[in-house]
Amino acid sequence: MDSILSIFSAGTFAATFRMATPLVFGGIGSMYSERSGILNLGIEGTMLMGAFSAAMISLLTGNPWLGVLGAMVTGGFIGLLHAFMCIKFKAAQTVIGVGINLMAMGIPSLILQAYWGSPGSTPPVPPIKNISIPLIADIPILGEIIGNQNPLTYIGLVIAFVSHYFLFKTPMGLRIRAVGEHPRAADTVGVNVFALQYFSVILCGVLAGIGGAYLSLCQVSMFVKGMTAGRGFMAMAAMIFGKWKPLGVLGAALLFGFSDALQMSIQSAGWPIPTDILLSTPYILTIIVLAGFVGKAVGPKQVGKPYIKQ
Amino acid sequence: MRTEKSTHLLRDYGGKLLDPLFAIVFALIIGAVIIGLLGYNVLEAYAALFSGAFGSIRSISQTLLAATPLMFTAMSFALAYRCGLFNLGAEGQFYLGAIMGAWVGFAIPGLPHGLHLLVVILAGAAGGMLVGLIPALLKITRGVHEVIICIMMNYISENITNYLVSTKGPLLQGSTLPATPKVLESAKMLELIPGTRLTGGFIVAIVFAIAMYVFLWKTRTGYKIRAVGYNRYAAETGGIRTVRYTVLAMLLAGALAGIGGAVEIVGVHGRFYANFSPGYGFEGVAVSMLGGNHPFGIILSAVLFGALKTGAMAMQIQAGTNAELVKILQALVIFFLAGKWSIMKIIERRHARSNEKIREGGQA
Numbered sequence: 001m002d003s004i005l006s007i008f009s010a011g012t013f014a015a016t017f018r019m020a021t022p023l024v025f026g027g028i029g030s031m032y033s034e035r036s037g038i039l040n041l042g043i044e045g046t047m048l049m050g051a052f053s054a055a056m057i058s059l060l061t062g063n064p065w066l067g068v069l070g071a072m073v074t075g076g077f078i079g080l081l082h083a084f085m086c087i088k089f090k091a092a093q094t095v096i097g098v099g100i101n102l103m104a105m106g107i108p109s110l111i112l113q114a115y116w117g118s119p120g121s122t123p124p125v126p127p128i129k130n131i132s133i134p135l136i137a138d139i140p141i142l143g144e145i146i147g148n149q150n151p152l153t154y155i156g157l158v159i160a161f162v163s164h165y166f167l168f169k170t171p172m173g174l175r176i177r178a179v180g181e182h183p184r185a186a187d188t189v190g191v192n193v194f195a196l197q198y199f200s201v202i203l204c205g206v207l208a209g210i211g212g213a214y215l216s217l218c219q220v221s222m223f224v225k226g227m228t229a230g231r232g233f234m235a236m237a238a239m240i241f242g243k244w245k246p247l248g249v250l251g252a253a254l255l256f257g258f259s260d261a262l263q264m265s266i267q268s269a270g271w272p273i274p275t276d277i278l279l280s281t282p283y284i285l286t287i288i289v290l291a292g293f294v295g296k297a298v299g300p301k302q303v304g305k306p307y308i309k310q
Numbered sequence: 311m312r313t314e315k316s317t318h319l320l321r322d323y324g325g326k327l328l329d330p331l332f333a334i335v336f337a338l339i340i341g342a343v344i345i346g347l348l349g350y351n352v353l354e355a356y357a358a359l360f361s362g363a364f365g366s367i368r369s370i371s372q373t374l375l376a377a378t379p380l381m382f383t384a385m386s387f388a389l390a391y392r393c394g395l396f397n398l399g400a401e402g403q404f405y406l407g408a409i410m411g412a413w414v415g416f417a418i419p420g421l422p423h424g425l426h427l428l429v430v431i432l433a434g435a436a437g438g439m440l441v442g443l444i445p446a447l448l449k450i451t452r453g454v455h456e457v458i459i460c461i462m463m464n465y466i467s468e469n470i471t472n473y474l475v476s477t478k479g480p481l482l483q484g485s486t487l488p489a490t491p492k493v494l495e496s497a498k499m500l501e502l503i504p505g506t507r508l509t510g511g512f513i514v515a516i517v518f519a520i521a522m523y524v525f526l527w528k529t530r531t532g533y534k535i536r537a538v539g540y541n542r543y544a545a546e547t548g549g550i551r552t553v554r555y556t557v558l559a560m561l562l563a564g565a566l567a568g569i570g571g572a573v574e575i576v577g578v579h580g581r582f583y584a585n586f587s588p589g590y591g592f593e594g595v596a597v598s599m600l601g602g603n604h605p606f607g608i609i610l611s612a613v614l615f616g617a618l619k620t621g622a623m624a625m626q627i628q629a630g631t632n633a634e635l636v637k638i639l640q641a642l643v644i645f646f647l648a649g650k651w652s653i654m655k656i657i658e659r660r661h662a663r664s665n666e667k668i669r670e671g672g673q674a
Binding site for chain 2: 039041085089091092094095096098099100101102103105106107109110111112113114119230233236237240272274276277279280283284286287290291292304
């Protein structure tokens, strides 16, 4: 009985936030893109490139925050590429996303081999260390969970709440949502559909970049080939599970993060539950949600359909 | 001035052949720019690429070997695409087909060679179909878009196969690596070219490509699948039961990818290793697009990409560029083709402009 409680420790909950952070950034980024009607499967690749550029720039400049900035720029550029192909050329959004992921698989190894001769990883890079929030960290159990996390984790939480306000309480947020649901109506009323789509997809890229930076600067302090390991897709799953709402995405990300943290606790407690089955939980949950077994999971109506101006 | 008919012919065939050609040339040029910027000697690198791909019997056999799994995953994508579906689940279907193939490969002794191979292929198909069933069912019963489901299934399938060959899994059976036991001799593919690693897997792929062509273009069922792909609503109105054919297309697509996995195991590796696929499922998308989503185009496209992969390894040894360059080339091909940067459109536009001038000149 002792061991059952031990896996639900404060440590597990603290780990939940750590595991959830990339999913929060990726999920909210994805949400912005899809809210404007553009499907972005390239989140996985964007995160990976974000992780890579963050590590590279941190290494070259010695300043990990410049690394984060670099990741944002990289992510933004990839978002721009995706938006350009999907909006200007009306290319099939699924396929462009696959292209971006392939590209992101290839670029880091190519550059790593060119500069360090070893394509698998960078040397250790200056990381962003955890911080302790003065008063909160001292609260008995809660402090252990939330008082001592990485700055990017806190930023992620703030972004979730700010996004909720932005998307649902500001005119621009309303316009973005309108573009995703009924672009022609929005266009008729004078909304610049394409500009909003570009904005949303680039923002998506920027956020995904930060999510990737978290992986290479905070979770470990280096870039390793393929280090996103499907987190980009899991972030999309969090977006769907969260019904395309920022706070829902946050909740879903925490749920998936918890599942991840739980899986690690169970492993170290030596329980005979196969970890591979636990690892599949987020994906199974997403399928269940999409299938509509947990309420409706309907995304913005126009996702995936290029808008044709007339 | 050209006649209408010759213009159409030119547009149809020229487009189908020229666009992929320009796509790959475009990709190679950008690739050259990239490695040039990284400081490599482009000529040395690309020379190594080409000689590595086609320079000897051994290279050619490696090329065809590399092309084989791509043919299967590309055909999987193409078949679903012809029905209007995006099968991004080929990776998971490949894995499950592979492990099923490996399982019947080592677990059933005493079968004659030909029969055992047949059983392996059927097992692979079954594994792939199982994975493809879920997106198919969800699409027809709850209208869920298959793309995300397929991607989720990829990870679930990978985890399942990892579990099966993990230390707690039933298929490990005493191996020291996370892998199944080796398949029996009766399940292995025959060598095609002695002294090389090329086996009959390539021939199996070609056979399926021909079968896919015949099925899609020469049978009624195939016609119906394509009709659903062209216009779901028109097909429904025309009396085709779209639900039935959608599921069929997805199952067949899953089967193709699964067979690819099984063939790769018995033809190349001899046992199922955890995580042995470097992304064949997604690469198949690029291969299929370059091949015009047509089985014969896919054969050529897969050989081309197989050549690039083989050549890239030689390029890595001789010029030092990382072999993952091929993924970048695949991405560039996708961008070029998906963006419909069609050479034919440029030619057509110029043609239309010159016709206009002649007309205007006539009036003036």
